[in-house]
Amino acid sequence: MKIFYQTMGKMKKKFSGFVGRFFKKKRTRIGIYGPPNAGKTTLANRIARDWTGDAVGPVSEIPHETRRARKKEDIIISGANGSTVTMDIVDTPGVTTKIDYHEFLEFGMEKDEAIIRAREATEGVAEAMHWLREDIDGVIYMLDSTLDPFMQVNIMMIGIIEARNLPVIIVANKIDLPDAAPGRIRSAFPQHPVVAISGLDGRNVEDLYETMLEYFG
Numbered sequence: 001m002k003i004f005y006q007t008m009g010k011m012k013k014k015f016s017g018f019v020g021r022f023f024k025k026k027r028t029r030i031g032i033y034g035p036p037n038a039g040k041t042t043l044a045n046r047i048a049r050d051w052t053g054d055a056v057g058p059v060s061e062i063p064h065e066t067r068r069a070r071k072k073e074d075i076i077i078s079g080a081n082g083s084t085v086t087m088d089i090v091d092t093p094g095v096t097t098k099i100d101y102h103e104f105l106e107f108g109m110e111k112d113e114a115i116i117r118a119r120e121a122t123e124g125v126a127e128a129m130h131w132l133r134e135d136i137d138g139v140i141y142m143l144d145s146t147l148d149p150f151m152q153v154n155i156m157m158i159g160i161i162e163a164r165n166l167p168v169i170i171v172a173n174k175i176d177l178p179d180a181a182p183g184r185i186r187s188a189f190p191q192h193p194v195v196a197i198s199g200l201d202g203r204n205v206e207d208l209y210e211t212m213l214e215y216f217g
């Protein structure tokens with residue numbers, strides 16, 4: 001009986017290898033989510049530059065810089081032990097519960113331009129939520145570690161991601177800043193892996209790549 005199972009096991013392995021050659025494995029689509037200004041585009045650009053040589057999109061200190069989801073396809077990340085994973089990275093617009101054009105006036109924007117930006121940002125949030133429902137296989141949830149992680153939007157988003165059973169890595173970003181407190185993020189979300197990085201100076205991103213291989217591979 002044991003021999004029968006061993007033989008079956010071997011046959012199954014051979015068969016899946018054979019089938020695998022005909023049906024290429026679907027790429028893993030990873031969405032970078034989080035509130036505005038957390039550093040999502042900065043990280044997406046770094047991942048794309050580190051593994052493909054080009055960037056994804058513009059970065060700015062004004063919130064809601066990214067207002068359409070942007071995708072970079074076929075990024076192959078490889079780890080220290082030689083394992084690799086092929087993924088599409090989707091940089092999404094920052095998700096907030098409230099978008100008010102007055103916020104942009106403080107950055108010296110004209111009223112007309114601010115109203116357009118607020119409208120585009122609202123549409124961008126709807127689009128990001130649509131992608132999360134339909135087309136995302138794993139999430140990097142980005143937080144600015146100088147800010148309070150218990151914002152309502154974070155609790156809501158993590159809840160949605162958990163309800164969808166998606167693997168999630170929480171990134172505590174901006175650890176180059178003196179006020180950074182990644183420990184606060186670790187205690188806020190003890191059920192998920194948290195990696196503390198600086199997307200700006202690249203500190204600890206190698207750790208993030210290893211964690212991505214582990215959770216998204």
Ligand SMILES: Nc1nc2c(ncn2[C@@H]2O[C@H](COP(=O)(O)OP(=O)(O)OP(=O)(O)O)[C@@H](O)[C@H]2O)c(=O)[nH]1
Binds near residue numbers: 042061
């Ligand atoms: N100090 C520091 N600043 C960072 C870091 N990552 C991003 N920033 C800055 O934070 C600001 C926002 O960065 P973005 O990458 O545009 O943030 P985002 O999450 O894509 O923002 P939206 O597209 O508006 O949602 C910019 O001024 C970045 O230079 C970091 O690790 N450290």
Ligand SMILES: [Mg+2]
Binds near residue numbers: 066
């Ligand atoms: Mg952005």
